[in-house]
Every structure is written in structure tokens, then in C-alpha cells.
Amino acid sequence: MTDSIQGQRVSWLRGLAGTVLIPVVAAAGSIGVLTAWTDDLPDPTAVHFGPGGAADGFTSRAAAQWMPLLGLAFAVLLGGILLLLTRRDVRAARLGAAIASGTGTAVAVLPVGILAAQRGVSDAADASFAGWWLVPVVLVGILAAIAGSALVGRPDPAGVVTVAPPSDAARLALTDTETVVWTGTAAMPRWLAMVFAFVPIVIVVSAVWMASEDAAPMLLVAAVVGALLMGLALAPVHVVVDGRGLETRYVLTGGRRRIPLDEIARADAVSIGLINRYGGIGYRVGPDGVGLLVRPGAALRVTRGDGSKFTVSVDGADQAAAVLNSLAARGRIVK
Structure with a gap:
């Protein structure tokens, strides 16, 4: 069974370092900067700005000084949850730490801007708040995500599998010289893509309505963003199984991702629901590892030799699993 393959666990020390260390440093630094600026800031200070960049939310100067702690609290809460869910899978834990560290750090440095x-x-x-201030905030968040992932640790380099997939794993009858290439795709249902596309439009329209500003420019921006999101959401994921292993291609994850054949311990066809152990649809992490899920339904799950799992939505997942197990069994010891 898949669960018999032991995963590479992440220690609590490494996991916490990856999720909260950078946000702690960022929050402390931001509080130090805001403390140094105390005499230069108005009281009360503006902490929220409307669609046009005009101040519409205020708090005391003393309270504003401690706003970076929100980023730290976010990292601790999100990082703790993700660590509980993913510490049995180092690859999933690295992604979870990147999300918590990057987002928490960005929220911690935003008050400075x-x-x-x-x-x-x-x-x-x-x-007024200039939108360009968000650029360095995002860049700092990306650097924090990279650092957080590195602090968790790298997967065990000795991940080469020498044993054939278990006997209960689906296979095809292939000769040792037979060449097989399997391809498949999956795409998000149109109704779900439309939901993702209309979310930013609803948010912007609501914000503009409450701010009583001119809606035309913001509605145009929301329409463009919504169209882009719907186009990206409808982009299919392509899956290729051949003698080199498993390859996925998807625009939202930066192109190609490959798992070499000699790292694959077994492959299985699974069914993924809209509500699942990954917390939804998208490129996500959860108790079952990393998932590239573009829609509910059939998916291919690959278990590596280090116990980490990768699941990808694809039509004909049962065929893909059988081909992958058959190719992986070649030249390996049969237990």
C-alpha cells in the first residue's frame, strides 16, 4: 500500500524556522523603523486607503507602530496549520513554509510603505498611498518565501528507488523493449473558472460602491483582471508519462515539472472532490502532499521513494498509473 512507504519528516525546529523566522525579523525591523519615525508621523495616522489612494481609515500613532505584528501573527497561524498538515512530507512542507513566510513577511513590512x-x-x-509601494513589498515577500523554503531543508538526495512498485499497483503487460508514451490533459470546468473570474469584479465593485468613487476606471481594471484570471484558469494541465518519468505542464506553475522514473515508488489513480484534503482546487499542499488540481475528479498520484506525494488532475488517470508502474518496474527488484 502507498502508506507503507515512509515519508521524510520535517522536524518541528526546522518547520517553525521556515515558517516564522523571517516574519519575526521583518516584524521587528518594521517596528524599529516605525518607532524611529514616531515624531514625524501625524496622530491619528492613516492605515487604509480607498480605490483612488485617498485615506479613508485611521488609527492612533501608537497603534500603527505595532501593525507589523499582524504579519507575524498571520505567519504563526498559517504556518502552524500548514506544518501540522505537511510535516510528514518535506516537499509539501517546503511549499507550506514558503506560503506562510512570504505572506507573513509581506504583511509585516507593508505598514512601513x-x-x-x-x-x-x-x-x-x-x-495618499502610491501603488508602486506594493512592488518592493511583494519582492520582499518572494525573497522571504524562498528563504523559508530553504530553512525547512531539502528532500533526501538518496531518493532513487530500486524496488518495483507493489503488486497491488496497477500495471500493463509490457515487454522489456517496448516503448510507451502516454499523454493526457485536464481543465477546469467553465462554471468554476467563471467563479474565479468574477470574484475580483465583485470585490472591486463593492469597494467602489462603498467609497462612492467614479466606478468606470476600477470596473475596467476589474474586467481586465477577471478576463485574465478566467483565461489562466481555463488553461489545461498536460501530463506526459514515458521512459523518463512523469512530466506536467501548466502555465500557472511556471511551465514544466518532472519527476524522474527512478524516484517513483508507485502510482495510483485517485478521485479528488471539490472539498478535499488539499483544501480546494489549485496548486496546493495538504496531508496528501502537493497537488496540482485543476478540477474535481480523476487524478494521478505519484509516491516518491522518500515518501513524498504529488497528485495531478488528468483524464484517464488509471491508464497513466498503470503505464507509470509498468515502466518503473523495469530493471528493479521484485518483492
Whole structure:
């Protein structure tokens, strides 16, 4: 059975370091900067800005100084949940740490960008927030995600499998010289893609309505973003199984991803629901490892020699699993 293959566990020390260490440093640094700016900031200070960049939410200067702690709290909460779910699978834990560390750090440094424009301003109502401040915030978040993933640790390099897939794993009758290439695809249902596309439009329309601003420019932006999201969501995932192993191609994950044949311990066809152990649809992590799930339904799950799992939505997953197990069994010891 798949569960008999022991996974590479992540220690609590490494897991916590990967999820919260960078956000701790970012929150402490941001609080230090805001403390140094105390005399230059208005009281109260603006902490929220409407669609046009005008200040519409305020808090005391003392409270604003501690806003970076929100990023740390976010990293601790999200990182703790993801670590509980993924620490039995080092590859999933690395992705979970990247999400928690990157997002928590970005939230921790964002107040610096929000308050930087208010230095020397006597009335926070006159302040505005320039969107370009989000660029360095995002870049810092990306660097924190990379660092968090590295702190968790790397997968065991000795992941080569020498034993054939278990006898209960589906196979095809192939000769040692027979060449097989299997391809398949899967795409998100149109109704689900439309839901993803209309979410930003609804958010922007609601924000503009509450702010009583001119809706036309923001509606145009929301329509463009929604169209792009729907186009990306409808992009299919392509799966190739051959003598080199498993290859997936998907635009939202940066192109190709390959699992070499000699690292594959077994392959199985599984059924994924809309509500599942990965927490939904998309490129996600959960108790069952990493998942590239573009829709509910049939999926191919591959278990590596180090116990980590990768699941991808694809039509004909049972055929893909049988081909992959048959190719993986060649030249290996049969137990």
C-alpha cells in the first residue's frame, strides 16, 4: 500500500524556522523603523486607503507602530496549520513554509510603505498611498518565501528507488523493449473558472460602491483582471508519462515539472472532490502532499521513494498509473 512507504519528516525546529523566522525579523525591523519615525508621523495616522489612494481609515500613532505584528501573527497561524498538515512530507512542507513566510513577511513590512508617505504630514487625511509601494513589498515577500523554503531543508538526495512498485499497483503487460508514451490533459470546468473570474469584479465593485468613487476606471481594471484570471484558469494541465518519468505542464506553475522514473515508488489513480484534503482546487499542499488540481475528479498520484506525494488532475488517470508502474518496474527488484 502507498502508506507503507515512509515519508521524510520535517522536524518541528526546522518547520517553525521556515515558517516564522523571517516574519519575526521583518516584524521587528518594521517596528524599529516605525518607532524611529514616531515624531514625524501625524496622530491619528492613516492605515487604509480607498480605490483612488485617498485615506479613508485611521488609527492612533501608537497603534500603527505595532501593525507589523499582524504579519507575524498571520505567519504563526498559517504556518502552524500548514506544518501540522505537511510535516510528514518535506516537499509539501517546503511549499507550506514558503506560503506562510512570504505572506507573513509581506504583511509585516507593508505598514512601513503605508506610513512612509505620511512622514512630515500634519493631517493624515491629506495623505495618499502610491501603488508602486506594493512592488518592493511583494519582492520582499518572494525573497522571504524562498528563504523559508530553504530553512525547512531539502528532500533526501538518496531518493532513487530500486524496488518495483507493489503488486497491488496497477500495471500493463509490457515487454522489456517496448516503448510507451502516454499523454493526457485536464481543465477546469467553465462554471468554476467563471467563479474565479468574477470574484475580483465583485470585490472591486463593492469597494467602489462603498467609497462612492467614479466606478468606470476600477470596473475596467476589474474586467481586465477577471478576463485574465478566467483565461489562466481555463488553461489545461498536460501530463506526459514515458521512459523518463512523469512530466506536467501548466502555465500557472511556471511551465514544466518532472519527476524522474527512478524516484517513483508507485502510482495510483485517485478521485479528488471539490472539498478535499488539499483544501480546494489549485496548486496546493495538504496531508496528501502537493497537488496540482485543476478540477474535481480523476487524478494521478505519484509516491516518491522518500515518501513524498504529488497528485495531478488528468483524464484517464488509471491508464497513466498503470503505464507509470509498468515502466518503473523495469530493471528493479521484485518483492
